Amino acid sequence: EAQVTQNPRYLITVTGKKLTVTCSQNMNHEYMSWYRQDPGLGLRQIYYSMNVEVTDKGDVPEGYKVSRKEKRNFPLILESPSPNQTSLYFCASSFIWTSSTDTQYFGPGTRLTVL
Amino acid sequence: RKEVEQDPGPFNVPEGATVAFNCTYSNSASQSFFWYRQDCRKEPKLLMSVYSSGNEDGRFTAQLNRASQYISLLIRDSKLSDSATYLCVIPSGSSNTGKLIFGQGTTLQVKP
Numbered sequence: 768e769a770q771v772t773q774n775p776r777y778l779i780t781v782t783g784k785k786l787t788v789t790c791s792q793n794m795n796h797e798y799m800s801w802y803r804q805d806p807g808l809g810l811r812q813i814y815y816s817m818n819v820e821v822t823d824k825g826d827v828p829e830g831y832k833v834s835r836k837e838k839r840n841f842p843l844i845l846e847s848p849s850p851n852q853t854s855l856y857f858c859a860s861s862f863i864w865t866s867s868t869d870t871q872y873f874g875p876g877t878r879l880t881v882l
Numbered sequence: 883r884k885e886v887e888q889d890p891g892p893f894n895v896p897e898g899a900t901v902a903f904n905c906t907y908s909n910s911a912s913q914s915f916f917w918y919r920q921d922c923r924k925e926p927k928l929l930m931s932v933y934s935s936g937n938e939d940g941r942f943t944a945q946l947n948r949a950s951q952y953i954s955l956l957i958r959d960s961k962l963s964d965s966a967t968y969l970c971v972i973p974s975g976s977s978n979t980g981k982l983i984f985g986q987g988t989t990l991q992v993k994p
Contacts, residue, residue, distance in 0.1 A: 798980060800980070800982070802984070804923075808986070809984050809985060809986040809987055810926070810969065810984035811984070812982055812983075815980045815981065816980075817980050823981070826981075826983075855923060857925055857926070863980075870928045871918075871926075871928065871971075871982075873925035875925055876923070876924070876925055
């Protein structure tokens with residue numbers, strides 16, 4: 768089954784404790800992206816990757832790191848989480864066609880709470 | 883002006899009604915536009931893509947007005963199951979930058 772998986776789905780942690788949220792897709796998509804969703808602010812892009820070893824900042828990259836060592840995986844790393852990073856996080860992937868990213872497939876989301 | 887703007891609603895309509903939402907954008911170089919549907923904090927799912935003047939899929943019609951820089955989503959014969967938040971998505975910058983801007987979303991509630 769074609770899908771994007773995220774782990775963990777729910778996480779409660781404390782300020783400053785490094786964490787990684789994994790994202791994996793089995794559709795051979797070139798493009799992968801991370802978003803956070805907050806009430807009243809909608810979905811905001813954190814980082815994206817057009818292909819292996821290529822990553823770029825989105826609108827809200829501060830406090831996050833990513834890596835793209837393999838095509839299928841795009842982990843999101845919070846080196847020192849803070850309470851303002853409490854949010855619902857989505858990973859997404861898509862093919863890239865000649866002039867735009869194609870349909871994005873989203874993972875089920877990770878609900879992160881930083882105390 | 884925000885890059886992508888939507889009226890958050892909620893739009894409360896009876897079953898069978900026709901409802902339309904608009905999404906305005908500031909980047910005149912955008913070539914592709916998307917409407918996604920999101921149910922109650924679940925993952926967004928693609929509803930329609932718009933690459934030229936418009937697109938139609940059953941009860942759903944998306945239209946693009948480049949001159950006024952907005953896209954619209956029209957839902958005919960609303961069903962209870964159409965209740966959701968509809969997100970407008972537009973690439974930032976010119977073609978294929980990979981950076982996408984989501985609107986805040988418009989909430990639709992269809993009532994019996």
